[in-house]
Amino acid sequence: MATAAQIREWLTEVTDPEIPVLTLEDLGVLRNIQKVNDIWVITITPTYSGCPAMKTMEEDIIAALKKHGLENFKVETVLTPSWTTDWMSEAGKKKLLEYGIAPPVKPTANKKVLMGISETIICPRCKSSNTRMLSQFGSTACKALYVCDDCKEPFDYFKCL
Amino acid sequence: MNIQEALLEYCLRLGDNSLIIGHRMSEWCGHGPILEQDIALINIALDHIGQARNWLTLAGELEGMGRTEDDFAYKRDAHQFRNLLITELPNGNWGDTIMRCFLFDTFNFYLHQILQHSKHDGIAAIAEKSLKEINYHLKYSSEWVIRLGDGTDVSHKKMQNALDDLWMFTGEMFEADEVDNLMLEESIGADLQQIKEAWNDYVREVLEEATLKIPENNWFQKGGKQGRHTEYMGYILAEMQFLPRAYPDAVW
Numbered sequence: 001m002a003t004a005a006q007i008r009e010w011l012t013e014v015t016d017p018e019i020p021v022l023t024l025e026d027l028g029v030l031r032n033i034q035k036v037n038d039i040w041v042i043t044i045t046p047t048y049s050g051c052p053a054m055k056t057m058e059e060d061i062i063a064a065l066k067k068h069g070l071e072n073f074k075v076e077t078v079l080t081p082s083w084t085t086d087w088m089s090e091a092g093k094k095k096l097l098e099y100g101i102a103p104p105v106k107p108t109a110n111k112k113v114l115m116g117i118s119e120t121i122i123c124p125r126c127k128s129s130n131t132r133m134l135s136q137f138g139s140t141a142c143k144a145l146y147v148c149d150d151c152k153e154p155f156d157y158f159k160c161l
Numbered sequence: 162m163n164i165q166e167a168l169l170e171y172c173l174r175l176g177d178n179s180l181i182i183g184h185r186m187s188e189w190c191g192h193g194p195i196l197e198q199d200i201a202l203i204n205i206a207l208d209h210i211g212q213a214r215n216w217l218t219l220a221g222e223l224e225g226m227g228r229t230e231d232d233f234a235y236k237r238d239a240h241q242f243r244n245l246l247i248t249e250l251p252n253g254n255w256g257d258t259i260m261r262c263f264l265f266d267t268f269n270f271y272l273h274q275i276l277q278h279s280k281h282d283g284i285a286a287i288a289e290k291s292l293k294e295i296n297y298h299l300k301y302s303s304e305w306v307i308r309l310g311d312g313t314d315v316s317h318k319k320m321q322n323a324l325d326d327l328w329m330f331t332g333e334m335f336e337a338d339e340v341d342n343l344m345l346e347e348s349i350g351a352d353l354q355q356i357k358e359a360w361n362d363y364v365r366e367v368l369e370e371a372t373l374k375i376p377e378n379n380w381f382q383k384g385g386k387q388g389r390h391t392e393y394m395g396y397i398l399a400e401m402q403f404l405p406r407a408y409p410d411a412v413w
Contacts, residue, residue, distance in 0.1 A: 049290055050211025079215065080286035082293060136301055137201035141208065145197060161293050 002070055004033045007040060010068045013062045017053050017139050018140055021095040024057060028087025030076065040073035045083045048141040049159070084158045100124050102157040103147065123148035133157075167343040168281070169223050170243060171350055173233070174340075174386055175287075175388055177244035182265060183209030185252055190293055194255055201301060202258070208294040213289045222283070235405040239394040246385040247330035249394050253323065256309055256316065260323035263302035263366065268334045270299045270387030271359045275351035284349060302369050310371025317372065324368070325376050332381020334360070340386075 011030060016022045024044065025032040032043040041062055045053045058075050065073055085104035088096075093103035105119045120129050128150035136159070138145040144159040178220025186206035217230040247265055252258045273295055277287035309316040333342075335357040337345070344350025368375060384390065404411060 046211075046290075048208060048211060049215055049294060050207035050209070055392075078286075079290045080282075082286070082290040084293075135197040135201055135202035136297060137197075138202070141204055145200075159297075 002040070002068075002160075004035070004040075007033050007042070007065065007070065007073075010064055010070075011042075011061060013064050014057065017056045017060070019096070019099065019101065021099045022092050024061070026089045026092030027082060028085075028092075029057065037066060038072060040070065041045070042075045043078055045078050045081075046077060049082050051141055053140075061076065083161065085158065087157075096158060097124050099153065101143070102155060104158050104160045121146055123151060123153070124155055125153050126151035131155075162343065164343060164347060165223070167340045168349065170222055171344050172216050172220040172223060172284070174243040174245075175284075176213050176233065177242045177246050177290075178265075178269070178279055179209045179216060180213035181397065182246040182248040182261075183207075183213055184397060185248065186258070186262075189254055189258065191347045191355060192394050198255075199337075205262070205298050205301065207234055208291075208298065212287070212291045212294070215290070219283045225280070235402045239398055240388045242372045242385075242390065242394065242398075243388060244385050245330070245333055246391055247327065247333070249385070249391060249397060250327070250330065253326075253392055254319060256319035257323040257326070259305045259309065260327055262298065263332055263367070264308045264327055266284055266295065266299040266302045267360050267363050267406065268331075268356065270295050271356040271363075272351050274358070275369075279350070281347040306367055306373075310368070311375040320371065321373055324373055328376040328378055329380060329382050333383040333385060336381075336383055336386075338386065338392060357412070 007084075008025070008030075010036065011094045012025065013024045014024050016024070016027055016029075019027075027047070029044050029047060030042070031045050032041070034041050034043070038049055042065075044054075044057065044061070054077070058077070061075050088104060096103045102121050102124050105121060121131050121133075122129055123131050123146075126148060130149045131146050132149065133144060134147050134154065135145040138159075139158050142158055142161070143156040147154045180372045182207045186202050189199065189202045189206075191199065200352065208374065213234070214230045217233040220233060226250060232385040245265075247261060250261065252261075271290070273288045273292040277286040277292055279287055279288060306320065311317070312320075335353045337353045341350055341353055345352055365375065
């Protein structure tokens, strides 16, 4: 008989298809593992509404659990409470930095809409704080594009949501 | 019209706004003035399409006839779409696109701010999720309106032209009909009058900083929410729906 802890352990094999160092748990996408009427319900939540990786993550979860012989389960997607970068684990942030992506800095998105002063983001390559934002929108929905004015390297910043 | 019918219409309006403006913005893919801005517009388009999927899926559940998000997107004709006219207008130049985004994003922001507290759980959940993304959209379009409006003579002129052209399509956002009134009475939908005031304040503040002049024209075009569209709508659908119409039930 599988336990929730065991399923959670199996699911550490499932990573974000675009940031393969992060597991779904690191990312905060895996919300719950619960047995309802003899069926394991794996609850996930999307990072962004249009995140194209969600479908892949769902398929990867199904494949991983089937591989371990689990059959009576289903994957459910919920929207509320809505995902926030606060849910990213500390281990996840560390892995992200090592991977070359600056992790989210502030706990929540800046509520001030217009011309809010942006946070200081540390360059993941040379650790300089002399960086600036090139674009609020980067290579994927969850990232912004920054450049370091010391080592001159551009880098991705996992922006707050 | 009963509450269930109004609720379905309301979700279709929200979904169609996102779908059509998302499609328009996706047309910029590969055509942006510089790479970063090309990527930015496509990211925003993706947010809109994602939100549209959520709204149209909810619409299908509410209707209870087994229709999916794809059925709504690909198997309706122009008169069955409920998006605001401003979302379907052609992209024009970069300034036109940015100005349209700004005027719509401001409306969308205040709308979702209210809808996240909707009495309807499904609407509240999608609104709460979408609002975080819309936050970024509005910041982006506001910054560009200021940069270009208060920029060179050429950019200023183009932004003023864009504003003059688009202004008559802004009134429709705040024009409440039976659907809006029913949803407001049920504490499901938003008070458009309340949004109008907030919209006016914010739009004026940004346009002033952008040194742009608000048009004096107070005649507004309308009809999109009731399915009466501009001549552009058919062309959008011809492109968007081509594949599922030519190859029904095609799968990857």
